Amino acid sequence: MTLDGQVPSGSIGDKWDRHKFEMKLVNPANKRKFTVIVVGTGLAGASAAASLGELGYQVLNFCIQDSPRRAHSIAAQGGINAAKNYQNDGDSIYRLFYDTVKGGDYRSREANVYRLAQLSVNIIDQCVAQGVPFAREYGGLLDNRSFGGAQVSRTFYARGQTGQQLLLGAYQSLMRQVHQRTVRLFTRREMLDLVLVDGKTRGIVCRNLMTGAIERHAADAVILATGGYGTLYYLSTNAVNSNVTASWRAHKRGALFANPCFTQIHPTCIPVTGEHQSKLTLMSESLRNDGRVWVPKKQGDKRPPEQIPEDERDYYLERKYPSFGNLVPRDVASRNAKQVCDDGRGVGDSGLAVYLDFRDAIQRLGVGTIEEKYGNLFHMYKKITDEDAYRVPMRIYPAIHYTMGGLWVDYNLMSNVPGLHVLGEANFSDHGANRLGASALMQGLADGYFVIPYTIGHYLAGAMLPKVTMDHDAFKESSDRVQRHINRLLSVKGARGVREIHRELGRIMWDHVGMSRSEQSLRRALSEIPKLRDEFWHNVSVPGSPDNLNQSLEYAGRVADYLEFAELLTLDALERRESCGGHFREESQTPDGEALRDDANYTYVAAWEFTGVGSAPIVHKEPLNFEEVHPTQRSYK
Amino acid sequence: MRLHLKIWRQAGPDAAGRLVDYVADRISPDMSFLEMLDVVNEALIRNGEDAIAFDSDCREGICGMCSLVVNGVPHGPDRGTTVCQLHMRRFKDGDTITVEPWRAKAFPVMKDLVVDRSAFDRIIAAGGYISVNVGGAPDGNAIPVPKEIADVAMDSAACIGCGACVAACKNASAHLFMSAKISQLALLPQGRAERYRRVLSMIDQADAEGFGSCSNEGECEAVCPKEIPISNIARMTREYVKALWAAGR
Numbered sequence: 001m002t003l004d005g006q007v008p009s010g011s012i013g014d015k016w017d018r019h020k021f022e023m024k025l026v027n028p029a030n031k032r033k034f035t036v037i038v039v040g041t042g043l044a045g046a047s048a049a050a051s052l053g054e055l056g057y058q059v060l061n062f063c064i065q066d067s068p069r070r071a072h073s074i075a076a077q078g079g080i081n082a083a084k085n086y087q088n089d090g091d092s093i094y095r096l097f098y099d100t101v102k103g104g105d106y107r108s109r110e111a112n113v114y115r116l117a118q119l120s121v122n123i124i125d126q127c128v129a130q131g132v133p134f135a136r137e138y139g140g141l142l143d144n145r146s147f148g149g150a151q152v153s154r155t156f157y158a159r160g161q162t163g164q165q166l167l168l169g170a171y172q173s174l175m176r177q178v179h180q181r182t183v184r185l186f187t188r189r190e191m192l193d194l195v196l197v198d199g200k201t202r203g204i205v206c207r208n209l210m211t212g213a214i215e216r217h218a219a220d221a222v223i224l225a226t227g228g229y230g231t232l233y234y235l236s237t238n239a240v241n242s243n244v245t246a247s248w249r250a251h252k253r254g255a256l257f258a259n260p261c262f263t264q265i266h267p268t269c270i271p272v273t274g275e276h277q278s279k280l281t282l283m284s285e286s287l288r289n290d291g292r293v294w295v296p297k298k299q300g301d302k303r304p305p306e307q308i309p310e311d312e313r314d315y316y317l318e319r320k321y322p323s324f325g326n327l328v329p330r331d332v333a334s335r336n337a338k339q340v341c342d343d344g345r346g347v348g349d350s351g352l353a354v355y356l357d358f359r360d361a362i363q364r365l366g367v368g369t370i371e372e373k374y375g376n377l378f379h380m381y382k383k384i385t386d387e388d389a390y391r392v393p394m395r396i397y398p399a400i401h402y403t404m405g406g407l408w409v410d411y412n413l414m415s416n417v418p419g420l421h422v423l424g425e426a427n428f429s430d431h432g433a434n435r436l437g438a439s440a441l442m443q444g445l446a447d448g449y450f451v452i453p454y455t456i457g458h459y460l461a462g463a464m465l466p467k468v469t470m471d472h473d474a475f476k477e478s479s480d481r482v483q484r485h486i487n488r489l490l491s492v493k494g495a496r497g498v499r500e501i502h503r504e505l506g507r508i509m510w511d512h513v514g515m516s517r518s519e520q521s522l523r524r525a526l527s528e529i530p531k532l533r534d535e536f537w538h539n540v541s542v543p544g545s546p547d548n549l550n551q552s553l554e555y556a557g558r559v560a561d562y563l564e565f566a567e568l569l570t571l572d573a574l575e576r577r578e579s580c581g582g583h584f585r586e587e588s589q590t591p592d593g594e595a596l597r598d599d600a601n602y603t604y605v606a607a608w609e610f611t612g613v614g615s616a617p618i619v620h621k622e623p624l625n626f627e628e629v630h631p632t633q634r635s636y637k
Numbered sequence: 638m639r640l641h642l643k644i645w646r647q648a649g650p651d652a653a654g655r656l657v658d659y660v661a662d663r664i665s666p667d668m669s670f671l672e673m674l675d676v677v678n679e680a681l682i683r684n685g686e687d688a689i690a691f692d693s694d695c696r697e698g699i700c701g702m703c704s705l706v707v708n709g710v711p712h713g714p715d716r717g718t719t720v721c722q723l724h725m726r727r728f729k730d731g732d733t734i735t736v737e738p739w740r741a742k743a744f745p746v747m748k749d750l751v752v753d754r755s756a757f758d759r760i761i762a763a764g765g766y767i768s769v770n771v772g773g774a775p776d777g778n779a780i781p782v783p784k785e786i787a788d789v790a791m792d793s794a795a796c797i798g799c800g801a802c803v804a805a806c807k808n809a810s811a812h813l814f815m816s817a818k819i820s821q822l823a824l825l826p827q828g829r830a831e832r833y834r835r836v837l838s839m840i841d842q843a844d845a846e847g848f849g850s851c852s853n854e855g856e857c858e859a860v861c862p863k864e865i866p867i868s869n870i871a872r873m874t875r876e877y878v879k880a881l882w883a884a885g886r
Contacts, residue, residue: 065694067798122774240693276676281697384722497679541683543688549747
């Protein structure tokens, strides 16, 4: 199979404009004759469903929650980037593009990233028009801040709730279309299979989570916007119901899974307190704008932070990276936190934490300013830890946060399976091996508001799509397969709960396929994962029945998929014998311990083809060409 | 910690429900309330019993999915806190804790502690938006918005749509929920064009859904995890009266 990214010709600045002109259009009167399924209602899903509804397509929109407004995009705190240059500090579309390609450690597709930077400016305008209450200056204009390693102030924000406000903007546009009957909403539905007819995507099979009914839905194209797979690691900053199931089931029907080993570990999370923990809470990295990260210089120094004098503190990010200091990218900040903790200088009871200290910022700016900027984050920290971060430094530790890998898509955001489009975190395309802060919201909304409305029309106008009804054999085969899988889960009747097995899977992944990976650790994970999968299918206990709300059954299905997917992620990590972005291979580092990329051998996208559970997948490589931003070793010194 | 729990179990929408006693043993004060329920459920599952159904997702107080009445109070005893952010250190060893679902005619119980809140979505669908299609938006800085106005709009926009306000209200009124959205959009210049249409449609929809009216008790504000003030309800009422005049109703 040859992987064609369908990147348009022409200069980088002209590609999207030219492509928009060259793509086929669907006549306005014909749009209502096409049905499009959108799975997911986060930023990408809700914005896509709303925009396609506005254009006049018949949209069926699915989510697992009780309301589209609950999708996990809502939890994004920090902000959204846009190349508006409102601050007159030298920002431009080209600079945002450049920063994103470099930040992604040269493993993303240049043309996609340039388009993302171009569209960023339209997103802000659209969201303001929807009534998103972005932070403002006294003069009434939009405020910006610098975020996550950027040297310009291009991040727009709504207190610490930017994701919430952007999602509610998209949700409201979506509900307007629901009211106008262009979008039909299906809440509490979980997609469990993709249906192909004559090689084209023609629908989905899902389970109604309230009644247990297996439902068939036919369409002319399907859009997956089902987010990332961070909960593979059990503990992550993701919502507890986030999962890989929709993507994985599509993968099993032929969609290639690209770069699954590119996982992002976020440096500023509240440390783990015990076995009972169900998720980790992120403290927005905007905190690193004013907080200073440090640990004691001495190993095993257990004095309370206020008793450690200034000259016995190691502000290690400021020391090692003087030009970026506390604002180094996420992967660098995370790895350094791990290093100082491995070195025996971690703080807190577990020794698996570093300080994030606001003392100096409070002295410089006053408590009032800090409270205005971060009040809700300090409040959240107090709720969870029972500590007052205005008085004692926060304790933070890295945790799995975002996954750059995802289903392979071309420039039109279509997978290798005709008609199956993938948006937002669920695809792989824009963030390379490492996502910069405030870029996820940008990508989700760019895909949904401004890319898919054009590219889906191009597909629909050009494809031969004879009418398919839900009694077609393909739908029957698919719903039978789904039903068999559910019956199988319920019939094991073993002794171990799903959560216990998921926790064990998470531990394998965190220990061996986490922040630092080696040939040895990855091979170990590859031997342990199939054993655990076997244990699951022989000894899992899934109580209850299939014909009503059964959260144990839902959870079992998701963990069963993770037990297959974990192997693919680990294999991808094993095959990529270089360090890049969030993927750090111990065998590939510079003498001073920084990540070392291997451009000669690994400047490609690894897109994996499913060949069966436990059977070796086939890798297809899409070479990456850097015509604009020439790869250099990242340096934040 | 060892706790005695009385938890509402109900097999389905049409089944009768009742409070069932459980013991939660070896509970750490660092656990969240939902993690405590996870522990209870793990023990039930090991015994092959049906787990207690309850909603949760982000577990960091922003998605609005969790919805438990703890000892008679929606989201439990801490102010400004969703139940997923309530920690067991708030309770004492040996305490008895009653856990029930939201109770309101417009929020029917689906199973155990899970309720159907789609009525809120239908209220938003009736008018809780600014009618702009993608594509034609002017520059984000074209219309300055005074910081004071933007800040108050953000205070209102912080609503997470959990429904605790309804669960706390003796009238099961959705006024705090609706007024938060109506305030946000009426305060911002972008939302002014359809402000009257919006308030009329949303209130009509809430009436149709079976939510009650407001009698100024303030229970909603007291339990709101985002501490949305009831001054929003006053603003909504003013909007409503003006809209009625404008519409000649």
